[in-house]
Amino acid sequence: MVREFSCTDWEARTAKNLVSKHGILTYPPKKKDKTLPIETENLVKNFYNRDDVSWFMPRMKEFISVKNNDGERIHMQKRLLLAEIYWIFDIRSTLDHFLDSCEQRFSRIPMEVESSIDSVAKIIKAMGCTSALPHLLHVRDLSVARRGARSREDRRDRAGLVDVVQGKSIVARFSSPAVRDTVLMSKRTLANVASQDIFGLDGQQKIFVSAMLPPAVYNLWRAAVERSAVLHYARPVTRGNCVFMRETTTSVLIPVRATKDLLSLRPASVSTSGSTSRPRLHSD
Numbered sequence: 001m002v003r004e005f006s007c008t009d010w011e012a013r014t015a016k017n018l019v020s021k022h023g024i025l026t027y028p029p030k031k032k033d034k035t036l037p038i039e040t041e042n043l044v045k046n047f048y049n050r051d052d053v054s055w056f057m058p059r060m061k062e063f064i065s066v067k068n069n070d071g072e073r074i075h076m077q078k079r080l081l082l083a084e085i086y087w088i089f090d091i092r093s094t095l096d097h098f099l100d101s102c103e104q105r106f107s108r109i110p111m112e113v114e115s116s117i118d119s120v121a122k123i124i125k126a127m128g129c130t131s132a133l134p135h136l137l138h139v140r141d142l143s144v145a146r147r148g149a150r151s152r153e154d155r156r157d158r159a160g161l162v163d164v165v166q167g168k169s170i171v172a173r174f175s176s177p178a179v180r181d182t183v184l185m186s187k188r189t190l191a192n193v194a195s196q197d198i199f200g201l202d203g204q205q206k207i208f209v210s211a212m213l214p215p216a217v218y219n220l221w222r223a224a225v226e227r228s229a230v231l232h233y234a235r236p237v238t239r240g241n242c243v244f245m246r247e248t249t250t251s252v253l254i255p256v257r258a259t260k261d262l263l264s265l266r267p268a269s270v271s272t273s274g275s276t277s278r279p280r281l282h283s284d
Contacts, residue, residue, distance in 0.1 A: 100241050102180045103212035105142060107169040110201050115141050120172045123207060126198050127186045135175040142169040167205065171212060177240045184211055217241045220256065227262040
């Protein structure tokens, strides 16, 4: 009596090794090889205790097909995984360019002033933003390369001469972009306050406040400044890491995400009533 059972992977693999050992490498066998060699047939019959081995070839062919499909599927999954990894690396690289560090620059500070949180806190108090003091995390000096300096020694000499007149710059980091922007919007209050009133030192120079933008955003902002001069627009503004164009200081802000957006803007036009109309974009 023939014993019926399902062929497992281990059984099929063992049978495949037996067949390969005795020279049958094609599945199914060629027409001229209609029967298995007697030695292989005996081995298979003894191994499975069967009289009929006709089930062997179809199952072996199915087993090989399944394994090939599994290999292709694993290879495809590997390719998809690598593509996702490269995609993640690309996103991370992009985010590194646009990451908001929540920093702000205070320039033209007297050289005698210490670069510390207490010094920056005095400036923030003079601006009337005392609520931002608990969110002040860190301060650092900012070294600026002077234009026209060809060597490191030349830059150091030029920087020393200019710093005596213009002072130094301190960068402050806040806990969030919202706090940084709140302090930045109060920078006009420093127009009526001299450094002498803040630090008690001699001199009537004013302290300037500006945002620290990532390189990609800063380059876009510089392009927006040049484009605004050509279009007779007001000076562009930034909110966080976004650059906005405006026809006048009271016009609706137009977000600029790339330099191609600047080319879509038309020059400012003045209506007969004397008021400036809203910027228009090209239809194309």
